[in-house]
Amino acid sequence: MFRLAKVFRRTACCKILQVLWLGLAVVITVPSYAQNAAQTSLPVTSNSLPHYQGISRLATPAEVSAWDIDVRPDFQGLPKGSGSVTQGQVLWEAKCTSCHGTFGESNEIFTPIVGGTTQADVKSGRVAALNDNKQPQRTTLMRVSNLSSLWDYIYRAMPWNAPRTLSSDDTFALLAYILSLAEVVPDNFILSNTNIAEVQNKMPNRNGMTLNHGLWDVRGKPDIQSKACLNNCVAFVQIGSSLPDYARNAHGNLAEQNREYGPYRGVNTTKPPLTQLPLQIAANPIVVSVIAAKMTGPKLLFKDSNCSACHAEHSKLVGPSITDVATKYRGQVGAEAKLVTKVKQGGSGVWGPIPMPPYPDLSNKDLQVLVHWMLTGE
Numbered sequence: 001m002f003r004l005a006k007v008f009r010r011t012a013c014c015k016i017l018q019v020l021w022l023g024l025a026v027v028i029t030v031p032s033y034a035q036n037a038a039q040t041s042l043p044v045t046s047n048s049l050p051h052y053q054g055i056s057r058l059a060t061p062a063e064v065s066a067w068d069i070d071v072r073p074d075f076q077g078l079p080k081g082s083g084s085v086t087q088g089q090v091l092w093e094a095k096c097t098s099c100h101g102t103f104g105e106s107n108e109i110f111t112p113i114v115g116g117t118t119q120a121d122v123k124s125g126r127v128a129a130l131n132d133n134k135q136p137q138r139t140t141l142m143r144v145s146n147l148s149s150l151w152d153y154i155y156r157a158m159p160w161n162a163p164r165t166l167s168s169d170d171t172f173a174l175l176a177y178i179l180s181l182a183e184v185v186p187d188n189f190i191l192s193n194t195n196i197a198e199v200q201n202k203m204p205n206r207n208g209m210t211l212n213h214g215l216w217d218v219r220g221k222p223d224i225q226s227k228a229c230l231n232n233c234v235a236f237v238q239i240g241s242s243l244p245d246y247a248r249n250a251h252g253n254l255a256e257q258n259r260e261y262g263p264y265r266g267v268n269t270t271k272p273p274l275t276q277l278p279l280q281i282a283a284n285p286i287v288v289s290v291i292a293a294k295m296t297g298p299k300l301l302f303k304d305s306n307c308s309a310c311h312a313e314h315s316k317l318v319g320p321s322i323t324d325v326a327t328k329y330r331g332q333v334g335a336e337a338k339l340v341t342k343v344k345q346g347g348s349g350v351w352g353p354i355p356m357p358p359y360p361d362l363s364n365k366d367l368q369v370l371v372h373w374m375l376t377g378e
Contacts, residue, residue, distance in 0.1 A: 127204050
């Protein structure tokens, strides 16, 4: 009887795993099937796919296209479009200068995008300044080899406060402007899906990447050789980190800024540091759990609107801290209405030369909630 029960349990588990695997396979392969059918001009219908009752469904064309935005080095996946240097300059000044400077040279927030390349580099495809210690910083155009990487990243992640809001034409225009700043293309150039491959042949560091190293080939020899410890090895090494007092709560409570899943949480920086790590970390690291209070209301709106990228609660980041703003405008009549307009339109000069980008997509109601919370904490 015991043997039969054991066999039954094993069979039942196998059936369950089989069903789960089939369901997973359907979910994963539907977009790929839809793409292949589109490339071969085959109609994609519910009858053309294997059907599993109650498991998954056919992905809609809109769902597939929303995820299928990557652009490969051979420009497979690049959408049709075009944009001129002039159009790119207008977009750049409206959406990009606050972080990257007027000419892509600023290093106040990020490392510069433009600089360190020459016409000789454009001809050779090798950036000479990469071997010169006189170059203060390695810019984006000094390092990147594929134009597709720049197009893909700009389209996918920029601008910082509103990713995925640029159209294909916008992205072509911005990239044309960046390339013109580096004198890769002339000022009257129009970049498009039909000529981008030609421009790739002018990238300053196009020949600067190599596949001839150990990490690319599993049979290759790595750059660093090490020997395994075989005698008197340490049984356990505790790896940890600490924050100096002045930086402990500089960017708000880290426990509230971590993802809401997984075994680890950020340390609660509103409390003093622990004198020692909990003992259970050494025995079983994955059971450590520090439950962080979930952000709600204005605090959540502040984070979701990407305000926390430039403003911290008690210390200056790119812009002033919340505390500094509240102190400056405390007791001023009409301060809330004034700041709502300022956040909506953007601006610079009050807290330094770095401009704050406009937030036209935020409703007046959300702006009033944010500003009121920053000034009063309520």
